[in-house]
Amino acid sequence: MASLRLRKRLLSALAGLLAMMQVGCGTKATHGPDGASRASLLSLVRNANEPAPDPGVQSAIPARYGEVTRVEGFPDQPPFNTVARQGHLETYPCSQCHDKPLAGMLALRKKDQPNSHWQIVQKHAPEHAMSCQTCHGAGDQDKLVTLTGQAVSMDAPFQVCAQCHSTQVNDWAGGAHGKRLGGWAPPRVVENCTGCHNPHAPAFESRWPAVLGKGSQNYPGR
Amino acid sequence: MRMSRKIDELVQIQPAPAPEGPARSGVEQLLNMQIDRRTAVAIAGTALAAGAGLLNAAFNPFGAPEAKEKAKLEWAEFFQGNFQLMSEDEKSDAVRRLERLYELESGKSIRVSADGPRERVLYGYAFNVSRCEGYMDCVRACIQENNQDRASNMAYIRIHEHQKGEINFEHATDDFYHEVPAAGHFYIGTQCYHCQNPPCTKVCPTQATWMEPDGIVVVDYNWCIGCRYCMAACPYDARRFNWTDPVVPEEELNPNQHYLGNRLRKKGVVEKCTFCIQRSRNGQSPACVEACPTGARIFGNLLDPDSEIRWVLQNKKVFRLKEDLGTEPKFWYFMD
Known part of the structure; x- marks a missing residue:
């Protein structure tokens, strides 16, 4: 008799628990972070495949960047613009001094005076992998060269960089690497490789942060 | 109809019994005035208007016209609606107020925009x-x-x-x-x-x-x-x-x-x-x-x-x- 009552109680408790779980599931489905809106952001983005309408505003890059050149030919990538580098080079055109082939220039060296371009230290790759001529060639100094000796404009250094850093240059063309100038609105203008990286020492240097951290002795209120 | 009459009856202020003894003060007279609902509302409205007037008047005799304008702008800002419910005119009023208030405070001009979202942009x-x-x-x-x-x-x-x-x-x-x-x-x-x-x-x-x-x-x-x-x-x-x-x-x-x-x-x-x-x-x-x-x-x-x-x-x-x-x-x- 007692055991029957116990079993009855146990059963009813179990039923109650089940009912509570049901209610629990119910609330989860209707309230809380609802699955409907999760699907909506991703599908919203995925389904937005029509070219965006003209946003009615135009990006403008600051005047200090000067001229831009058009970049085409990246697969699945609409043409975009990058900063033309020639206007930013201090002594361009190089042929102002380099009026003869490199061998002739080297003959002009004076033993007791520093070499021209003495200040440039190559911190890009080991010396056995890379020398000045890997990018500058031995011929026309107004142009860069590829590994196969083809001339490349100083405005398009990405063509030279891409020979080794193809992932980075692809990311750059797509928008995951590098820096967009102006705003998000068209036209798209991005910084050129050598606008951010010194090609002779491309790694970014360490420096102090732009704002004081709380760990600083000079942090206000410390 | 029935309901409203009932409320009317409730609200109806019964005439107070005339007090005996010395003459009543002004406040007492005011408090014990025989009054119906309509008059009460009218008095309340007048009081509110007088309050607003007071706020302005406080700046009137001694303050510069700028101070008066500032008080008016702040008053209007205090009562402005939620941005989501504002009409375009109200939005532009609100930002003009902010611009003018900063100008009055600092003598410098700022540009406050209330530009809305662009179409098909997320x-x-x-x-x-x-x-x-x-x-x-x-x-x-x-x-x-x-x-x-x-x-x-x-x-x-x-x-x-x-x-x-x-x-x-x-x-x-x-x-x-x-x-x-x-x-x-x-x-x-x-x-x-x-x-x-x-x-x-x-x-x-x-x-x-x-x-x-x-x-x-x-x-x-x-x-x-x-x-x-x-x-x-x-x-x-x-x-x-x-x-x-x-x-x-x-x-x-x-x-x-x-x-x-x-x-x-x-x-x-x-x-x-x-x-x-x-x-x-x-x-x-x-x-x-x-x-x-x-x-x-x-x-x-x-x-x-x-x-x-x-x-x-x-x-x-x-x-x-x-x-x-x-x-x-x-x-x-x-x-x-």
């Missing part, structure tokens, strides 16, 4: 964890652009220094101050993610915060009562509270402002990143994106298939923080 953001070096140029640009309180060192952006090998914010620090990048460390910036399913806006008792059609989560600082429910609801610690009156040196003030963005705040209100609404609705990128020297920050229109942000989402292994909460941040992280 802003999104991506952060390249591999590229961030911890320089914090973004933080400085953000503070300057958004007129944040200098006294309390308010900053919307935090840069967390992580030890290489794990992403664990509990083991990361955001108070470092040494040369960066530190060996063996990497950096992750956090800020408001402008969730598509924002928990912060749902808890606001005055509907002072909401998501705009272009996806930006904004605050109407005039309607914020400072309860900070939104701060408790945000899983990302993205909101900041003004414990004191914000201090922005006049020479550092950014005069290009938006009603829902970087206009000057008051004590006791919550504020947050607005993707620099004053810039982004103008086609510009947020100040942090522009300031970043390494290009770790990417911003654009999620609904434009040719945008950089879309390229990142389609070609990189992206992740978001606390994705399991279903908040749907429009802010993705990725690595090279």
Whole structure:
């Protein structure tokens, strides 16, 4: 008799628990972070495949960047613009001094005076992998060269960089690497490789942060 | 009909019995006046008008006309509606008031905009964890652009220094101050993610915060009562509270402002990143994106298939923080 009552109680408790779980599931489905809106952001983005309408505003890059050149030919990538580098080079055109082939220039060296371009230290790759001529060639100094000796404009250094850093240059063309100038609105203008990286020492240097951290002795209120 | 009559009867003030003894004072006369409902309403209305008049009159005899104008503007500002319910005229009145008030206070002019969202634009953001070096140029640009309180060192952006090998914010620090990048460390910036399913806006008792059609989560600082429910609801610690009156040196003030963005705040209100609404609705990128020297920050229109942000989402292994909460941040992280 007692055991029957116990079993009855146990059963009813179990039923109650089940009912509570049901209610629990119910609330989860209707309230809380609802699955409907999760699907909506991703599908919203995925389904937005029509070219965006003209946003009615135009990006403008600051005047200090000067001229831009058009970049085409990246697969699945609409043409975009990058900063033309020639206007930013201090002594361009190089042929102002380099009026003869490199061998002739080297003959002009004076033993007791520093070499021209003495200040440039190559911190890009080991010396056995890379020398000045890997990018500058031995011929026309107004142009860069590829590994196969083809001339490349100083405005398009990405063509030279891409020979080794193809992932980075692809990311750059797509928008995951590098820096967009102006705003998000068209036209798209991005910084050129050598606008951010010194090609002779491309790694970014360490420096102090732009704002004081709380760990600083000079942090206000410390 | 029956109901209203009943209320009429209830409201009807019964004539007080005439007191005996000495003559009554003016106040007593007023208090004991025989009065019906209609007269009571009329008197209340007159009193309210007189109160408003008093406020102005207080400035009348001694104050300059500027002080009078300022009082009027502040009075009007106090009673303005929630931005979401304002008509275009009311919006432009509200921003003109802010411009004039600042001019009266400082003698300098600012430009406050109430520009609305652009069509078929949904802003999104991506952060390249591999590229961030911890320089914090973004933080400085953000503070300057958004007129944040200098006294309390308010900053919307935090840069967390992580030890290489794990992403664990509990083991990361955001108070470092040494040369960066530190060996063996990497950096992750956090800020408001402008969730598509924002928990912060749902808890606001005055509907002072909401998501705009272009996806930006904004605050109407005039309607914020400072309860900070939104701060408790945000899983990302993205909101900041003004414990004191914000201090922005006049020479550092950014005069290009938006009603829902970087206009000057008051004590006791919550504020947050607005993707620099004053810039982004103008086609510009947020100040942090522009300031970043390494290009770790990417911003654009999620609904434009040719945008950089879309390229990142389609070609990189992206992740978001606390994705399991279903908040749907429009802010993705990725690595090279």
